[in-house]
Amino acid sequence: MATNRKATSRSKDNLKRGAARLRSGAPEAGPETAVDTVAPGRADRRAERRAAILTAALDEFSTRGFAAARLDDVAxxxxVAKGTIYLHFDDKEALFQELVRSFLIPQVAMMEQAPVGELSSRELIERFLERFLTEIYTTRRREVLRLILTEGHRFPALAEFYYREVVxxxxxxxxxxxxxxxxxxELSGDALVRFPQLLVAPLLMSIVWSGLFDRFAPLDxxxxxxxxLDLVFGERKTT
Amino acid sequence: MATNRKATSRSKDNLKRGAARLRSGAPEAGPETAVDTVAPGRADRRAERRAAILTAALDEFSTRGFAAARLDDVAxxxxVAKGTIYLHFDDKEALFQELVRSFLIPQVAMMEQAPVGELSSRELIERFLERFLTEIYTTRRREVLRLILTEGHRFPALAEFYYREVVxxxxxxxxxxxxxxxxxxELSGDALVRFPQLLVAPLLMSIVWSGLFDRFAPLDxxxxxxxxLDLVFGERKTT
Amino acid sequence: MATNRKATSRSKDNLKRGAARLRSGAPEAGPETAVDTVAPGRADRRAERRAAILTAALDEFSTRGFAAARLDDVAxxxxVAKGTIYLHFDDKEALFQELVRSFLIPQVAMMEQAPVGELSSRELIERFLERFLTEIYTTRRREVLRLILTEGHRFPALAEFYYREVVxxxxxxxxxxxxxxxxxxELSGDALVRFPQLLVAPLLMSIVWSGLFDRFAPLDxxxxxxxxLDLVFGERKTT
Amino acid sequence: MATNRKATSRSKDNLKRGAARLRSGAPEAGPETAVDTVAPGRADRRAERRAAILTAALDEFSTRGFAAARLDDVAxxxxVAKGTIYLHFDDKEALFQELVRSFLIPQVAMMEQAPVGELSSRELIERFLERFLTEIYTTRRREVLRLILTEGHRFPALAEFYYREVVxxxxxxxxxxxxxxxxxxELSGDALVRFPQLLVAPLLMSIVWSGLFDRFAPLDxxxxxxxxLDLVFGERKTT
DNA sequence: CATGAATGAGGTTTCATTCAT
DNA sequence: AATGAATGAAACCTCATTCAT
Structure with a gap:
């Protein structure tokens, strides 16, 4: 096994995918992405490795599920070596929870953003749905979200965290x-006001559907x- | 309730037997115990055991997840003894799939039922949603459905089966x-016609929500x- | 690896030593030592295996120490297979404690025996020391005793058990x-009455010495x- | 394991320094700190660190046992950092042996001291026992002695060293x-002359007892x- | 048929040791 | 010299699966 030449090599098959991955939502970008080859950054190595592990863990947990994923494969x-994981995370469970949390922070921040401006309500909701698409659905965050849906049941602390901070x-x-x-x-009934979950339900369904049926029945x-949006606000005037 | 072909099939044909079994809804029940309380039923023992295993498996898989569930606990x-499981199912995976399939059959049948009578569309949809409540949500089938959502990703064959037969x-x-x-x-836009999934999305969400957040945020x-329904068809006139 | 032919073979190199071992103080002899080939005894198998594991554990713990001993080697x-150990003992620690306890029971019983008869005190003590020789020092119990001395520090529960039941x-x-x-x-001073430990000290020393120095300085x-005895009661008249 | 080429090899001067160190009794002390409190002492740092490691090692080995002790904890x-240990000792085993040896040197010297003066034999033995109390039993050397008793079995070279140099x-x-x-x-029988071990046995027992039973049965x-002493020489006349 | 003891591959976790900084 | 991140062999333990009884 190659050991420490990460600066030069970083384990063949990892660089490409690692780069691609991070561009689309890795937990901690790392400062060097800006210039990329200035200084290795001795203490940054740590953050880099941590990010690499988290990304790898997301891959494995997503495809295998928490219990079936092997830390060997993650490593x-x-x-990195198997033991390295334990330099960053207490155990497999901690790795999982950190993974979810780290990918979640941006989402928490997203919730905070006030829907500024004098937009129509439909536009506001439209923006919201769009943001789901660009920030989550087309991102690795979709996989994290799916992990919450599929594994959250066995991680009550995580479920609660997700509920309080995001939901x-x-x-x-x-x-x-x-x-x-x-x-x-702009909206007739109060159904949605009483159950805003109805507005979000299709988002969940997208996640679920994409994980289960996309292979043989992709959904636009x-x-x-x-x-x-049409259902909620009524048919749009023009297309 | 149908309980019929037990006598004819036995060992070989697992499928038929499975189908027969699950048409009756829940494996644990066993309606025939009502009729012949006389003799234990020599060959019925087998079906009984099979049903007991399936029910136990549902419990364990639901709370632990497929990978983390132990056949020891199921047994x-x-x-029954651990070995007995293997007299009924090829392996753990087969047990899981049989479990899901057997609980699914009634749902497949349900889909078939023509929307009889000359009801209004709203009434039809209302019936549909009600049936979800009575037949699934308040039933063990909810857990099976959740299993599909959470584990389906790792069982492509199952996902496809579920898609083709139910979805x-x-x-x-x-x-x-x-x-x-x-x-x-009775309905204005064609949004729902193009994406009937939107009608079902809240059902999925119910399942997901109940699994994750019911502990600290129960949902009515x-x-x-x-x-x-109000959202789709407009506010109801009277209650 | 040979798997299930235990009934016929039992792993080459084990039978001989196992037999030899048990004759000299194994925890549970097993009923077949009497006739040896009558009936395998289906439920006796369990006790037999348990005994074999305990004996093997004694070997390994004695030579390697608790922490350094490998359950693989014990198995x-x-x-037997590694997993088999866990059918009999919760974990490595439990195995160790059971080992010590099982070998200890006879010693506890020994303590109970009233020093019957109208013997002189010297004779009573002499018998006591002799019993140490025949029941412990020339036995596998010596190794168990040494284990208590060397590992007891890390097993407070065990130390206490040993103190209360034996010491x-x-x-x-x-x-x-x-x-x-x-x-x-028959005895002049009351030194020994105040500190009976002084009578036992040489026994401990025998155990310790035999473990450390016998290789190059055997002790009679x-x-x-x-x-x-002479020191305590004064020089014997005749030899 | 080869262990003794220290004199010829080892980094520079481990032996001399080790000897010097331990003549003063406890490694942590360092006699030279008294003299040159002025400058930290460039090369003395090394000795200081070495002593710190040995003391820490004694702590850890004593409470955990050799195999279970972690160098991480020692460091x-x-x-100091973990790697630093390896600048002073070849490996864990060497650390252990050095530890024992270094604490042993003074005891070796102690043995040498002729029982000068015209004291009665009882007084001589009394002095000997007293010295055990002040120099060992109430000292960290007690722990080292216990380490020899408990771990010596697995370190034949050490056992032999201890036997030859001390015992x-x-x-x-x-x-x-x-x-x-x-x-x-002054002494009647020749029992003790033939087995001087009998005189020392209670000392060993003290060590063993203190390690195992002091918690619930302290011994004076x-x-x-x-x-x-009374047992050996007969009841004392006056107190 | 049913049992459940036994198996052993495989997974998580630890920790002595190395080495670039 | 000192550091401490990284390594990876090795240990404990689990559990799906088999099979003699």
Whole structure:
């Protein structure tokens, strides 16, 4: 096994995928992505490795599931030795939870963003759905989200964390927007205000569907979300 | 309830027997115990055991997940020896798939039922959602459904089976109802006709939510489904 | 690896030594030693295996020490698979403690035996020391005793068990004998009555010495014990 | 394991320094700190670190046992990095042996001291026992001695070293004293002359007892040793 | 048929040792 | 010299699967 020449090599098959991966949502980009070859950064090595492990773990957990994933494979894929994982994470479970959490932080931040501007409610919701597409669905975060859906049951702490930090806040934010829409007469019934989950349900379904049926029945998610918007706000005037 | 071909098949043909068994809904019940309390039923023992194993497996797989569930526990819970499981199922994976399939058959049948009578489209959809509640959500089938959502990814054959037998047919059936609704002017846009998944999305969400967040944020699913109906067909006049 | 032919073979190199071993103090002899080939005894197999594992464990723990001993080697030596150990013992630690306890029971019983008869105190003590020689020092129990001395520190529960069941009782019993000796004028000072440990110290030393120095400085323990007796009761008249 | 080429090889001057170090009794002390408190001492740092490691190692080995002790913990406790240990000792085993040896040197020297003066034999032995108390039992050397007793079995070279340098000489010295006592009529039988080990046995027992049973059955060692003296030389006239 | 003891591959985790910085 | 991140062999333990009874 190659050991420490990460700066020059980084384990054949890992660099390409690692780079591609990080561009689309890796937990911690690392500062060198900007210039890429300035200084190796002695202490940055650590963060780099940690990120590599997390990315590899996402791969393995996503395809195999938590229990069936082997840390051996994670290590291999990350280009590190098995023991190295334990320098960064207490155990397999901690690795999983850190993985989810680290990928979640941006989402938490996203929830915070006030829907500024004087947009129509439909536009606000539209933006929201679009952001789901660009920030999650077309991203590795989709896999993390799926992990929460599929494994969350066995990680109560994680489920609670996700609920408190993302779901509860998200629901509240959406409800406010919807309430405004109703107040402004942009939305007729109060069904959505009472159950904002209905607005989000298609997003969950996208995640689930893509994981289960995409192989033989791909779904046009953007179109589905547009249709959802139509359902909620009524048929769009022009296309 | 049908319980018939037990006598004719036995060993070889697992499929038929499985089908027969699950048409009756839940394996654990065993309706024939009512009729012949006289003799234990020599060959019925087998079916009984099989059902006990399936039920136990559902328990274990649901709480632990497929990979983490131990056949030892399944056997224990079913009141049989570990080896006995292998008299009924080829291996752990087969047990899982049989479990899902057997619990699925009734659902397949359900899809078949023509939307009899001359009901309004809203009523039809209402019936559909109600049936979800009574036949699935308040049933052990909810757990099976969750198993498909959480483990289906690792069982492509199962996912495909589920898609072909349940999802595709269900989508088609729902689409027909929705198309009729549009034709009759009971539904305005064609969003749902193009994406009947939108009608089902809240059902999935119920399953997911109940598995993850019920502990600290229970959701009133019946109310949610009524709200969904309102969203789709417009606010109900009277209650 | 040979797998299941235990009934016929039992792993080449194990039978001989196993037999030899058990004759000299194995925890549970097993019923077949009497007739040896009558019936295998289906349920006796279990006890047999357990005994084999304990004996093998004694070997390995004695030569390597608890921490350094490998269960793999224990299994090998016992002629069983690694997993089999876990059918009998919870884990390595439990195996160790069971080992010590099982070998200890006879010693506990030994402590109970009243020093019957109307023997002189010297004779009583002499018998006691002799019993140490025949029951412990020339037995595998010596190794168990050494294990207690060398590993007991890391097993407080075990140390306490040993103290309460063997040491405390032994001390009390010896003290009574010594007190009687003083009362009868067979012993001059009360040093030993106050510290019966002094009577036992040479026994401990035998164990320790045999483990450390026997290779290059063997010690004649019987002679040493006779000398000890002389020291305590005064030079013997005739030899 | 080869262990003794220290004199010829090892980094520079391990032997001299080791000897110097331990003449002062406990490694942590360092006699030179008294003299040159002025400058930290460039090369003294090395000795200081070495001593710190040895002390830390004694702690860890004593509580965990050799095999279970982690060099990580030793390093931590010594306030150095793990790698530093390897700058002073070849490996874990070498560390252990050096530890024992270095603490042993003073004891070797102790054996040498002629029992000068015109003291009674009883007084001589009394002094000997007292020295055990002050120099060993109430000292960290007690732990080292216990390490020899508990781990010596797995370190034949060490056991032999200990036997030749300490035990054999000690036995011989004691025997001389005892022979003199017999010749002078201060001691009746020749039991002790033949087995001087009997005189030392209670000392070993103290070490063993303190390690195993002190928690729930502390033993008054000074009193025990006085009783031992009484046993050997007869009840003391006055107190 | 049913049992459950036995197996052993395989997984997680530890930790002595190395070595670039 | 000192560091401490990295390594990877090795140990414990689990559990799906088999098979003699």
């Amino acid at each position: 291999h894929r990350a280009g 509860a806040r998200g629901i509240a934010a959406i409800r406010m927007v919807l309430a405004r829409a109703v107040a402004r007469g 998610i953007p179109a589905l979300l547009r249709a959802h | 224990h819970r079913a009141g 595709a047919r269900g989508i088609a059936a729902i689409r027909m109802v929705l198309a009729r609704a549009v034709a009759r002017g 699913i019946p109310a949610l489904l009524r709200a969904h | 090998h030596r016992a002629g 405390a009782r032994g001390i009390a019993a010896i003290r009574m004998v010594l007190a009687r000796a003083v009362a009868r004028g 323990i019987p002679a040493l014990l006779r000398a000890h | 931590h406790r010594a306030g 054999a000489r000690g036995i011989a010295a004691i025997r001389m004293v005892l022979a003199r006592a017999v010749a002078r009529g 060692i000074p009193a025990l040793l006085r009783a031992h």
